[in-house]
Amino acid sequence: MNFEVLDKFNVEIIKKENSFEKIRVESSNLCDLLNFLKNSAEFNFDRLNTIIAIDLVDNFELIYDLHSINTSQYARISVIIDRNSPKIPSIIEIFKSAYYDECEIFDLFGIEFTNNQNLKRLFMPKGWVGYPLRKDYKQTDERLSWNEK
Amino acid sequence: MTKNRLKINIGPQHPSTHGVLRLVLELEGEIIKSCEPVIGYLHRGMEKMAENRTYLQYLPIVDRIDYLSGFFNSFAYCNAVENLAQIEVSKRSQYIRVLTMEMNRLSSHLLWLGTFLLDMGATSPLFYTFRDREVILSLFEELTGQRLMYNYYTFGGLRHDVSDDWLDKVGDFVKIMPKKIQDYEDIITNNPIFTTRTKNIGVLSKNSTLQYSITGPNLRATGIRVDYRNSKQETGNKEHNSHGLGYLVYPELDFEIPTAKTGDSFDRYKVRVEEMKVCLKLISQCIDWLKSNTGEIISPIKQHLLKVPEGEFISNVEAPRGVCSCYVKSDGSGNPYRVKWRTGSFYAVQILPKLLENTFYPDLMAIFGSLDVILPEVDR
Amino acid sequence: MEYLYFLYIDFLHKYNLPEFIGMATFPLLPFCMVAAALILVVLFLVLMERKVLAFFTQRKGPNRVGPWGLFQTIADAIKLLCKENITPTGAEKFMFNLAPLLAFVPVMVVWGLIPFSSEFDFMSYSVSALLFMTIASIPTLGILLAGYASNNKYSLIGSFRSVAQAISYELPLVFVLVSIVVLASSLNLRQIVLAQISVYPFCGWFIFPAFLGFLIFFICATAELNRCPFDLPEAESELVSGYNTEYSGMKFAFFFLAEYAMMFIMCAFMATLFLGGFLSPFGFYLSERFIHNDLLAQVLVYFEQVFWLFLKTFFLIFCMMLVRATLPRLKSNQLMGFAWKVLLPLSFLNLFFICCYKYFIYAK
Amino acid sequence: MMKKSLKPFRDIIALALGHLTVFKHVFKRPVTLEYPEKKLPLNDNFRGEHALVVDNEGKLLCTACGTCQRVCPSFETIEIEKEKNESGKFYPKNYTIDLNKCIFCGNCVQYCPFGAIIMTKEYELADEKKSALKLDINTLKKNYSDSIIKKTVKSKR
Structure with missing residues (x-):
């Protein structure tokens, strides 16, 4: 794939051994980049496979896994978010399937998606304390421990 | 405004939600005005579990993500780890993996067919499909030791080889199966009650399937010929990524991908039935290869001492309910740093409110049933 | 007698x-x-x-x-x-308890109207066919009450579906019945059966002139009985158990009994109207032929007639079970459309055809 | 137009075909297995209740190495108390498997370097008490001898 077109979005292309290549982008440019990738004829990434959130201890990484039906291509867009104020613009305007993904990440990582109005906890019960998939999460609810009686 | 509306809870325990899904419906007479799915009743923390287990310890748990098609999840995970650790998989084990996965797809579709028709009110197809599924499960039990939670794949191979005796049994099954599929079609395909209930009901347009990331047979029912098994995409360019499309030995096998046109419930039914026939075709090809070729299947690496070098990988598998992606990130230790599962049903639930709006209450079963949602896969 | x-x-x-x-x-x-x-x-x-x-x-x-x-x-x-009889807290107690009875008692009454043999029926009125239809539609009221009183949304939907269904399917049913009445020139069920006697065995049965009517009647009867594929009021995949979701123990048993008894009676009624009721399919009674003791034969004939009626009834029930095993459930709007757009015109056609038949052929 | 007028007939044929297909199953033999009396034949791969292999001299093959603990996907399922015998080799003083937590994946059997643990074909494990599902070393030994007697397992070594 020819990524030179993407320079205007201030991207950084990361290649590593044993890994797929990622396009690193600032969170402010994310929506524009995705819009471009979706609509340009060359890339035409029309399906968002999934959003993957990773806790990198110091900060969070979000990987947007894009697939193209027409050109059979893949792209992975990575965004790094600050751990102390985890906020990122929502992309449900571009890909509607992102809604559940964003809710899931909000639920399990506590990353807030701005302008996603109906952000809710998807899996965990209402009023659950903490975000389970963070590395520093500690199980505090005693009801969940295995008690033999 | 909501004065004449009846708010009704479908689930969490309800005969037709196939698990513990709760749908909050607002009815106006028999017309559904709004629908809100509530999920999470079956959340087991599959992704958290991976973080404090070794790669091998996590492997048996993976089967439980979608208990009806355990091989697919197992393969997606194994494939990711194998790619990260650069473990070669022998040809024979690849063929056995294809064989078992296609049988698994067949059994999964059979169960879907039975329960879908039961939701629609036809009782006897359920028993016929379960009768035939039972044969597959018995074969699996003979091969792997259990009926649903197989734990058969290992990193770089399989637990043990298949015997010729077993292959003969599968061959016999493949021979009788087309007749049985014909039986189901006789009972249901042209049945006027069934067709009027499903045709033009729950229509998914091409655009909205992609927007909502619906994959698998649901996507193909709209006419988009996309199948991750097939590397020979019709409109695609030939240079695809080395992973992804056309995994395992699928490029060597001869099969076509069934599609339909309109993307309504009937087409989803039709695509799945056709897919069952394709499965039979693939199975018989695999049997032929396996009978004429021998090879090593036991992986040379020490499974329980496996350490995976740093890196990350996404493996995409065409599971019966859509693309199953497994993301594995390794930090070089014996435990995976992060595992993320992407399953087809998760997105199928998301589209329900859109599909159900302004449909009749009985259409709920025709639509929801045809999407083939399974709840452990949604909640993980 | x-x-x-x-x-x-x-x-x-x-x-x-x-x-x-x-x-x-x-x-x-x-x-x-x-x-x-x-x-x-x-x-x-x-x-x-x-x-x-x-x-x-x-x-x-x-x-x-x-x-x-x-x-x-x-x-x-x-x-x-x-089992324990449970009444939900929010239920209308009186109606909740009344509903099973209302479903069950008419069934017992209707049962007596069927002519079991040429001499032996419990209630024989000159308008028994009409009476049958009237009383047979009362159990629907029981279902309506059950759904209304049990304070459950599933039950409520089930019961209003049931009523809509009963109203729309009653009409073609009655029109087919009218065609039979025209053929037999009587509203008495025994007379209807006796009108089916002919010189040749089983050729006089009304199923032959009124085959279309028989099919309509069969479909409508299935709908009246809330059986598959018309089991919308208790569609288990949608409404859990429909109108009887909240019932348990003996009250549930009443509904259950009424349902099955009604099925049997409906099939017996159908056999009476179309399949010659208690008449033997051979044109003669076996006991008459093989037992030479006149008095004994006379008594045995009555029992044989009951036997023939039951045999025909069970055949019809078997057909209903086959239908249940095969067909998927209809949708509520499809169900109404089928009754009003297909069955009702067809039943008119049937009536018209039977009148012509009666006027030109049968009367001669 | 022509096609549409034929639709009722095609519908009736389809309905008749459906009924016929269901009806023809009456003449087929039932596939039900009456469970408690008859049971499905199980093959040697079956993953049932565990057993510890005892050799001809009545000694356990287990050396309490702990591999089974390390490959077990559920935590605290297998507990081993190890001890040294006179000749300096380790042996398990006590070996418990908690079936409440076991998921019967068969990893312990697969990766045991000595073939010391096997799975029998016993699968009717329901019990009134949770404690009955905690198998200690004696039960595991007994399971092995039972399964040898019942010939539900091949004698290893």
């Missing part, structure tokens, strides 16, 4: 009982027999349904209680009797 009466009086005389006791109790005897027969038949029917459905799906069906599972339904009935 008189012969039977004298036998009974003789029997009483043996035990030195006065004749007026015989006079008083003799009319009650058929009632007791009929009521007992109904319960037995229903118990058997439930078993038959389960067995037949099992055979259709390559299973064995109930086979644990008694030989071939014969006592399974009896065990089930005892279980239901022993």
